[in-house]
Amino acid sequence: xxxxxxxxxxxxxxxxxxxxxxxxxxxxxxxxxxxxxxxxxxxxxxxxxxxxxxxxxxxxxxxxxxxxxxxxxxxxxxxxxxxxxxxxxxxxxxxxxxxxxxxxxxxxxxxxxxxxxxxxxxxxxxxxxxxxxxxxxxxxxxxxxxxxxxxxxxxxxxxxxxxxxxxxxxxxxxxxxxxxxxxxxxxxxxxxxxxxxxxxxxxxxxx
Amino acid sequence: xxxxxxxxxxxxxxxxxxxxxxxxxxxxxxxxxxxxxxxxxxxxxxxxxxxxxxxxxxxxxxxxxxxxxxxxxxxxxxxxxxxxxxxxxxxxxxxxxxxxxxxxxxxxxxxxxxxxxxxxxxxxxxxxxxxxxxxxxxxxxxxxxxxxxxxxxxxxxxxxxxxxxxxxxxxxxxxxxxxxxxxxxxxxxxxxxxxxxxxxxxxxxxx
Numbered sequence: 001x002x003x004x005x006x007x008x009x010x011x012x013x014x015x016x017x018x019x020x021x022x023x024x025x026x027x028x029x030x031x032x033x034x035x036x037x038x039x040x041x042x043x044x045x046x047x048x049x050x051x052x053x054x055x056x057x058x059x060x061x062x063x064x065x066x067x068x069x070x071x072x073x074x075x076x077x078x079x080x081x082x083x084x085x086x087x088x089x090x091x092x093x094x095x096x097x098x099x100x101x102x103x104x105x106x107x108x109x110x111x112x113x114x115x116x117x118x119x120x121x122x123x124x125x126x127x128x129x130x131x132x133x134x135x136x137x138x139x140x141x142x143x144x145x146x147x148x149x150x151x152x153x154x155x156x157x158x159x160x161x162x163x164x165x166x167x168x169x170x171x172x173x174x175x176x177x178x179x180x181x182x183x184x185x186x187x188x189x190x191x192x193x194x195x196x197x198x199x200x201x202x203x204x205x206x207x
Numbered sequence: 208x209x210x211x212x213x214x215x216x217x218x219x220x221x222x223x224x225x226x227x228x229x230x231x232x233x234x235x236x237x238x239x240x241x242x243x244x245x246x247x248x249x250x251x252x253x254x255x256x257x258x259x260x261x262x263x264x265x266x267x268x269x270x271x272x273x274x275x276x277x278x279x280x281x282x283x284x285x286x287x288x289x290x291x292x293x294x295x296x297x298x299x300x301x302x303x304x305x306x307x308x309x310x311x312x313x314x315x316x317x318x319x320x321x322x323x324x325x326x327x328x329x330x331x332x333x334x335x336x337x338x339x340x341x342x343x344x345x346x347x348x349x350x351x352x353x354x355x356x357x358x359x360x361x362x363x364x365x366x367x368x369x370x371x372x373x374x375x376x377x378x379x380x381x382x383x384x385x386x387x388x389x390x391x392x393x394x395x396x397x398x399x400x401x402x403x404x405x406x407x408x409x410x411x412x413x414x
Contacts, residue, residue: 089402090402091402091403127334127337127338130334130337130338130341131334131337134337151378152374152375152378152395152398153398153402155373155374155377156370156371156374156395156398156399156402157399157402159370159371159373159374160367160370160399160402160403162370163363163366163367163369163370164363164366166362166366167359167362167363167366168359170362171358171359188359188363191359191360191363192363192364192367192403193403193404194360195296195297195298195360195363195364195367196298196367196399196400196403196404197400197403197404
């Protein structure tokens with residue numbers, strides 16, 4: 001009997017209920033406690049009471065635990081832009097996409113905060129996060145072109161939307177007195193419009 | 208006599224005139240011809256008529272040939288923001304920084320185009336480029352805070368400036384009929400203001 005088969009039999013209940021969720025939770029806890037770099041898949045599996053083999057049925061590697069929602073987020077962004085009313089301006093369509101993503105992230109603020117702390121602490125993960133955001137911008141620009149928005153307006157609106165996402169998300173994640181994420185996106189978008197249309201726009205009364 | 212010493216003596220004219228420039232030119236030509244990944248430091252040195260040892264006196268690795276101007280660019284951006292007139296709005300200060308960077312890049316458009324083609328063709332280099340742009344945004348945000356611009360306005364203006372940089376640079380690099388880079392930055396910034404302040408801003412006459 002080979003070692004592989006033994007492992008197979010030992011994994012009582014091969015299709016563990018919510019194995020994915022348990023593995024993700026165990027991984028995040030370990031990354032936060034001892035660092036992403038220092039954590040092994042063996043430790044994650046042990047903490048979750050599952051096998052390494054089960055881990056690799058759900059995640060390609062350690063990093064994917066932190067990025068597996070990316071495809072879903074891209075679909076969400078693209079759909080929100082496409083579904084915005086025909087009368088919506090490009091920036092309003094981008095705003096709708098941020099609202100949709102914000103609503104999802106807000107469902108589990110504890111996870112979002114923990115994930116952000118883990119990603120911020122590791123250079124490789126910070127780089128991966130930048131790539132994720134660049135991919136988001138591409139997806140949004142493509143969806144805007146799908147609405148007939150010409151270039152460079154589509155790319156400008158998309159890249160600016162991601163700039164707002166970055167700044168507003170950082171604000172929400174660090175500020176305990178901050179309103180919800182969708183509201184923070186709205187505030188930041190309004191603030192950016194003020195910043196771009198001269199300081200007059202942000203001063204309460206004209207001279 | 209050790210191998211090291213022989214190498215030393217073989218490198219006729221240890222301090223070659225413009226070794227750095229010759230190495231950079233040879234490296235860029237090889238990256239463009241056969242790909243970044245496929246090119247070795249030995250090939251670069253041979254093409255430049257210099258030794259590998261000389262290469263490593265000027266560059267830490269193959270990648271640095273494409274990114275060594277980054278520190279200078281950051282200084283330039285920070286100085287341009289700091290030196291903008293006291294009356295300049297945050298976005299005008301960011302605009303001044305883009306103008307300064309654009310003027311430098313425009314000095315050698317051939318190099319800029321070749322470098323862009325090399326970076327675009329390689330995933331690792333594209334990632335490195337994203338990290339560079341994120342660092343630019345941090346530097347600009349810091350310089351804005353140094354002018355007394357509060358957060359989140361400083362980060363929003365800086366990230367948006369980098370968004371404009373990305374889109375305008377891509378436009379300039381691919382469009383042969385495009386005006387100069389500083390002018391393209393100006394155009395894109397104006398276009399973004401139009402996009403953000405509703406479509407009315409970009410339509411010539413009100414209904």
